[in-house]
Amino acid sequence: MGRLQRRRGKQGNLRRAKMSKQVEKEMRGELVAEGGPLCPGCGASLALQYALNALGKNTVLLTAPGCACMGTLTFDLQTLVKVPQIFTLFENPAAPATGVKAGLDRKGMEMNVLCFIGDGGTVDLGLGGVTGVAERGDPVIYICYDNEAYMNTGIQRSGATPYGAWTMTTPVGKNLKGKGRFGKDMPGIMVSSGAAYVATASIAYIDDYVQKVRRAEEVTANDEGMAYIHVQAPCPTGWRFQTKETIKVARLAVQSGLWPLYEIHEGKYRLTRRPKERAPVREYLEAQGRFRHLSDEQKDLIQAHVDEVWRKIDEAN
Amino acid sequence: MMRKKGIDELPEALVAAKLRPPVETGLWRTMKPVMDGEKCVKCGFCWMYCPERAIRKTEDGGYVINYSYCKGCGICGEECPKGAIKMVEEE
Amino acid sequence: MTLQLLSGNEAVAYAVKTCRVDLVSAMPITPVSSISEKLAQFVADGDLDARFIEADGEHSVMSILTGACIAGCRTFTATCGTGLGFMNNPIFNVPVMRLPIVMAVGNRPQGLLDFLSDHSDTMSVRDSGWIQIYVEDNQEAVDTVIQAYRIAEDRRVLLPVMMCFDGWYLSYLSEPVTIPPQETVDSFLPPFKPDHLSLDPEKHLAYGYQVNAENYNMEFRSKFNQAMERAKTVISEVGAEYGRLTGRTHGLVEKFMTDDAELILVTMGSMTGTAKQVVKEERAKGKAVGLVKVRSFRPFPGEALAEAVKEAGAVVVLDRSISFGGNPPLYSEVAATLYTMDDPPALMGAYAGVGGRDVTEERLRELISQTLEAYEKKKPIKGRIWVGFNGGEENKVI
Numbered sequence: 001m002g003r004l005q006r007r008r009g010k011q012g013n014l015r016r017a018k019m020s021k022q023v024e025k026e027m028r029g030e031l032v033a034e035g036g037p038l039c040p041g042c043g044a045s046l047a048l049q050y051a052l053n054a055l056g057k058n059t060v061l062l063t064a065p066g067c068a069c070m071g072t073l074t075f076d077l078q079t080l081v082k083v084p085q086i087f088t089l090f091e092n093p094a095a096p097a098t099g100v101k102a103g104l105d106r107k108g109m110e111m112n113v114l115c116f117i118g119d120g121g122t123v124d125l126g127l128g129g130v131t132g133v134a135e136r137g138d139p140v141i142y143i144c145y146d147n148e149a150y151m152n153t154g155i156q157r158s159g160a161t162p163y164g165a166w167t168m169t170t171p172v173g174k175n176l177k178g179k180g181r182f183g184k185d186m187p188g189i190m191v192s193s194g195a196a197y198v199a200t201a202s203i204a205y206i207d208d209y210v211q212k213v214r215r216a217e218e219v220t221a222n223d224e225g226m227a228y229i230h231v232q233a234p235c236p237t238g239w240r241f242q243t244k245e246t247i248k249v250a251r252l253a254v255q256s257g258l259w260p261l262y263e264i265h266e267g268k269y270r271l272t273r274r275p276k277e278r279a280p281v282r283e284y285l286e287a288q289g290r291f292r293h294l295s296d297e298q299k300d301l302i303q304a305h306v307d308e309v310w311r312k313i314d315e316a317n
Numbered sequence: 318m319m320r321k322k323g324i325d326e327l328p329e330a331l332v333a334a335k336l337r338p339p340v341e342t343g344l345w346r347t348m349k350p351v352m353d354g355e356k357c358v359k360c361g362f363c364w365m366y367c368p369e370r371a372i373r374k375t376e377d378g379g380y381v382i383n384y385s386y387c388k389g390c391g392i393c394g395e396e397c398p399k400g401a402i403k404m405v406e407e408e
Numbered sequence: 409m410t411l412q413l414l415s416g417n418e419a420v421a422y423a424v425k426t427c428r429v430d431l432v433s434a435m436p437i438t439p440v441s442s443i444s445e446k447l448a449q450f451v452a453d454g455d456l457d458a459r460f461i462e463a464d465g466e467h468s469v470m471s472i473l474t475g476a477c478i479a480g481c482r483t484f485t486a487t488c489g490t491g492l493g494f495m496n497n498p499i500f501n502v503p504v505m506r507l508p509i510v511m512a513v514g515n516r517p518q519g520l521l522d523f524l525s526d527h528s529d530t531m532s533v534r535d536s537g538w539i540q541i542y543v544e545d546n547q548e549a550v551d552t553v554i555q556a557y558r559i560a561e562d563r564r565v566l567l568p569v570m571m572c573f574d575g576w577y578l579s580y581l582s583e584p585v586t587i588p589p590q591e592t593v594d595s596f597l598p599p600f601k602p603d604h605l606s607l608d609p610e611k612h613l614a615y616g617y618q619v620n621a622e623n624y625n626m627e628f629r630s631k632f633n634q635a636m637e638r639a640k641t642v643i644s645e646v647g648a649e650y651g652r653l654t655g656r657t658h659g660l661v662e663k664f665m666t667d668d669a670e671l672i673l674v675t676m677g678s679m680t681g682t683a684k685q686v687v688k689e690e691r692a693k694g695k696a697v698g699l700v701k702v703r704s705f706r707p708f709p710g711e712a713l714a715e716a717v718k719e720a721g722a723v724v725v726l727d728r729s730i731s732f733g734g735n736p737p738l739y740s741e742v743a744a745t746l747y748t749m750d751d752p753p754a755l756m757g758a759y760a761g762v763g764g765r766d767v768t769e770e771r772l773r774e775l776i777s778q779t780l781e782a783y784e785k786k787k788p789i790k791g792r793i794w795v796g797f798n799g800g801e802e803n804k805v806i
Contacts, residue, residue, distance in 0.1 A: 012398060013358045020361025030370055034386045035339035038368070041390035045368035057609045062475075069617070077328065077624075078337035079614040084607045086478060087617035088471070091497050095468035096475030099431070102459050103479025104607065106430050111607065129471065132464030206365055236390075244391030244404070247366050324627045329566060329604050330506035331628065333614040 019207045026210045028056030031082045038071040041243030043233035043250065045071060046203045047145045048116055052083065054213040055141070059112040060100055061085045064093035064126070066118040067152045067235075068145060092129035093117045097140040112141060112217060119146040119160035123184050127159075130228075134193035137225035141216045144186060144228070147235040155238040159184045163305070164298050166290040167238070177293060182305065187230050191264055196225030199263035199272075202232050204250035208261060208272050215263070232259050240289020252284040257306050260313060269316060281306050339386070342369070346389030348404040350382055356401035363393035363402060411586055416546045416578040419585045420486065420512050420571075421446035423553040425456045426593040427510075430481035430600075433461040433472045437491040438523075439575045440514035444486060466491045470498035470509075477507040478615055479607055482557065482600040485509075488575050489516030492529040502568045503537030503632060505615050506604060508560030509568040511538075512553065514575035515677065515728075517763055524764025525574035527677065527729040531737045537632055539569040539639055540706040542676040546583040549573045551656055554588065557597055558646045564638045566604070572705075574678040574728075576764070592653055636707045643704050660709035662701040663716050665691055669698030671780050672720045672753070674713075674742055676702050677728055679760060679767040686772040697776055702738065710745040717746075720753045722783040724775065726760040726767075726795070754788040758803075760795040771796045774803050 031052045038045045044067045052061065061083050063069040069087060072080045079085065088096050094115055101113045122130055122144040133140055149167045150156040157167040160183040166172050170179040190198045197219040201209040209231060216227030234249045236242065241249055253259035257278040262271050281303045285291040294302075328334070352363075357379060364372045364380050371387040372380050382393075394402040414422065421443050424432070432451070434444035450456035463469040466487055473483040487495060492513060502509055517526040530540055539559065543549045549571065556569040573579065588596075606613055618624075644659050651657025664684050666672055675683050680701045687699045700716045702709070717723050723746070727736035735743065739757040746752035756779050761767045775795055782789045789805055797804040 013360050016360035016362050016398065017358075020365045023365055024361065024374075032370070033336060033339055034370065034383075035342045036369070037340075037342075040345065040368075040388035041392055042368050046366070049368070049370060059609075060607055065617070074333040074614045074618050075337060077322075077333045077618060078335045079333045079612060080337055081614070082336065082612050083609055084612055085614040086475065087615060089497055089501055092465075092467045092471050095463070095471030096478075098461060098468075099433075099472035099475025099477070099481075099483075100479050100607070101475075102431055102461060102472075103476035103481040106459060106476075107480050109479075109607065111609070128464055129468050132468055135464070136462065242391070244395040246368070246390070247392055247396055322624060322627070324631055327624055327627055327631055329631070331504045331616055331618050332604060333618060334611065336612070 022207045023210055026214060027053045029053055031057065032072065033080045033082070036071050036080055037073070038067065039237050041236045041246045042067070043203050043235055043246050044068055044145045044147055047143070047231045047233045050206060050210055051114060051116055051143050051213055052081070054210045055112045055114055055217060057083055059083050059114050062088050062093060062097050062100070062113070062115045064088050064117045064121040065090040065152070066121060067147065068116050068118065070152055090121055091125050093121045093126045094130040094133045094140070094142060097142070098133055098136065098138040101138055101140055112220065115140060115142040117142070117144055119144060119148060120150040120158040123159040123186050131189060131193035134190055134195040134226045134228065137194065137196065139220035139223050139225060141220055141227045144230045145233040146230060147233045147238060149238050151235050151238045160186065163302060164291060164294050166293065172293045177298070187228070190228040194225065195228045197227040197263065197265045199229045200259065200261055201229055202250045202254050202259055202261060204247050204254060205261065205273060212263060219265070238290070241287055245287065249284070249287050252279065252287060255279045256281045256284045257310050258284055260309065271313065271317065278310065341385050342388050343385045346387065346407045348389045348391060349384070349407045350387065350389070350391065350393050350402050351405050352380070352382060353401045353403070354379065356399045358399055360398060362396045362398065366392050366396045368392065411584045413582050414546065414585050415580055415582045416549055416573055417442040417580070418446055419546045419550045419587070420553055421450070422587045423550040424484050425450050426588065426590055427554055427557050427597055428482065429458050429484045431459045431461065431473070431476045431483045432485065433463045433469045434485045435463055435466050435469055435487065435491060437487055437489065439516065439579045440486045440488055440512065443512060466494040467497060470495045470502070473509050474498060474502060474505070474507060477509055478505070478605050480600065480602060480605060483509050484511070486512040486514065488514040489518055489529050490521065492533065493518055496533065499533055499538065500536050501616065504628070506566040507568060508557070508566055510553065510556045510560055510571065511568065512571045512573065514579040515572055516575040520763070522764050524576045525678065525728070526762055526764050527572070530570055530572050531729045534706055534737060537567060537636070538706065539567055539636070539704070540572055541569065541704050542572045542702070544678060544680040544701060546578055546581065547585045547656065548658060549578060550585055550587060551650060551654070551658060554593055554597065555646050555650055559639065559642050561600055562642050565635055565642050567635055567639060572677070577678040588654055596650065596653055640704070640707050640709060658703060660704045661712045661716055662703060664699040664701065666698035666700060666716055666720070668696060668719070670696040670721045671776065671783060672717050672723050673697070673699045673776070674702060674723055674725045674738065675699060676705060676738060679726065679728065682767055682769055683772055686769050686776065690773065690776055695776065695780060697780070705738070708741045710748070713742065713745050714749050717753055718749060722754040722756065722779065722788060724756045724758055724779045726758045728761040730759060730762050754783060756782070756789045756793065758793040758795050765796045766800065767796060768800065771800065771803055778803060
């Protein structure tokens with residue numbers, strides 16, 4: 001356990017109880033049926049559960065091929081979620097949401113339209129479509145669960161895979177040492193494309209995540225435009241850590257500053273969690289097998305990258 | 318055993334309507350979480366962080382594990398601040 | 409009913425307006441951009457109560473329409489050529505969810521960025537499960553758009569329809585057309601009420617992608633194919649009813665001067681108009697020629713075609729697209745149909761208008777004489793006749 005992992009003692013317990021009570025209050029049901037096929041310890045599963053349960057039954061869920069789709073997949077003509085669901089094509093998962101929302105409008109039906117899509121479908125394949133939705137201002141809630149690779153097809157790199165990560169298509173060997181470049185800044189792309197609300201979230205901070213889902217619901221209900229949440233969903237299978245450490249890894253990402261938690265709405269940038277003292281990024285990297293091969297220089301490079309990001313955040317605030 | 322559907326029994330489109338009977342993913346486990354009620358401070362972290370929603374709140378505000386669906390990932394044990402959940406080998 | 413001088417694009421836009429569509433989304437693409445421009449203007453002026461969504465690519469267009477149709481909307485788009493190519497991915501997804509989307513395709517070459525008309529774009533998706541109807545002129549384009557919604561939304565069909573009209577030759581050509589009055593269309597086209605589509609939370613339906621332990625994938629395809637077969641009846645029925653209302657009847661095929669014809673040309677699309685003119689003139693000169701226009705290419709009207717050509721001695725199929733390395737689409741379908749007949753006519757194949765080359769009366773006259781001669785000598789031409797080869801100078805057999 002890292003230095004800044006836990007607040008111990010009674011204060012810590014009270015804080016925790018408060019957090020879980022807050023989350024409990026926001027739940028409008030348990031909408032994903034039990035006994036689903038996702039891996040033990042799956043980060044995306046938590047992200048999906050809370051997104052759907054916070055929004056409630058009056059939601060149309062759109063998924064694209066990937067872990068979340070597999071997690072909710074119909075089998076023998078029977079479904080796994082208690083809301084209407086559309087399995088979209090991988091190449092453009094966001095666009096059908098525009099059509100669904102417009103169609104519901106025409107029919108006088110008011111429902112949340114939630115796209116729950118992975119990083120591959122958002123950052124690579126569906127980039128044109130998702131930025132199109134933002135630019136048009138279609139009031140759709142789009143949550144990108146980022147497990148930082150194409151996990152469902154067997155751990156291949158995506159445009160969101162971080163620098164240095166091992167994947168099956170950025171392997172480690174004599175000539176290659178994992179992914180050679182940093183991933184796309186997807187929240188930044190969404191802000192530039194005109195999304196009305198953009199936020200990052202983490203499954204280690206469920207209360208923060210659920211609040212952001214709530215805010216996304218408000219923004220879209222007010223017809224302000226598209227709401228985009230980018231939630232990090234650590235994957236024990238692909239990131240190579242024990243299944244029990246999913247939350248720990250997610251927490252380290254936030255505490256080291258590598259995954260800043262913020263929201264941007266009406267032109268204002270607001271940090272929703274500021275680590276008092278950023279833990280060294282090394283702790284986060286060393287907790288995962290996919291970074292095991294990193295040299296000291298590579299780790300320093302990543303630390304420098306994170307430091308630079310925070311310098312800009314501190315400057316702006 | 319699923320009865321084979323004839324072509325006339327298939328729906329008109331690739332659309333599924335019925336909710337699936339849940340699969341007992343508890344059978345996946347190799348390790349099993351066991352709760353120690355004495356140590357529990359009812360903070361709710363185990364309930365909150367379970368990816369399978371296999372931990373339920375009881376009437377007295379405590380928590381109980383649904384072993385039919387618990388996959389034994391161990392997150393509850395790891396996140397419990399009091400060590401009130403221990404992972405033991407599945408029989 | 410007033411005659412208006414309208415381009416194909418304008419005519420289609422007016423027809424779509426009368427169908428009371430709920431949602432239109434389209435991308436600009438020559439030569440059909442003005443359809444969506446006109447529809448956008450109708451919406452802006454309040455003449456059409458619909459939502460117009462500017463999309464970010466044809467892939468998005470068809471995806472948007474898919475979502476809107478599931479929500480219960482009557483939808484429309486127009487595209488062609490490479491635009492249809494970009495839509496390829498979601499196009500295959502539409503029939504399996506039985507979404508009755510209607511699309512106007514201004515046939516344009518696929519792959520090579522050519523101008524003028526060629527059927528390679530719609531032919532590249534002929535396997536997709538979309539109904540394909542090829543029209544001869546702008547009036548038929550108007551009539552077919554209106555019929556398309558009736559056909560698509562019919563409970564026996566529930567499949568999307570492509571109204572294929574040759575780009576440039578029809579889309580930009582101004583012809584006198586009649587747009588049926590709103591009351592006529594309202595009486596012909598009831599509101600869209602799909603039973604199998606619902607976003608009601610209580611029903612929690614899941615659309616698309618199913619995994620089947622029992623593997624119903626083959627059975628599903630058989631079911632969709634049956635719907636396509638039923639569409640033949642529906643296309644004829646709808647065409648006949650529309651004919652009673654407006655005086656213009658269109659069916660699966662159209663026979664033109666086929667009575668005691670020795671040689672029959674088989675055509676699709678706008679070249680039919682030119683070909684009919686040439687056939688009329690050749691008939692007047694005493695040549696026993698006729699023409700069969702194939703209007704519905706999917707579902708392919710094998711029985712109707714066989715019945716139309718069974719008395720002829722030879723059939724010449726004119727394809728407006730090429731399938732590199734194999735037989736072109738219309739020829740393949742006709743050949744398969746002829747093979748089922750007890751005493752089929754001889755078969756010859758031609759490429760006409762491929763890549764947008766103009767199909768002229770002169771070249772068609774030559775085609776008729778060279779094929780009639782070959783038939784009379786009992787030596788049907790082997791190899792393909794490239795009509796209008798060498799810059800339109802000759803009909804070359806390759």
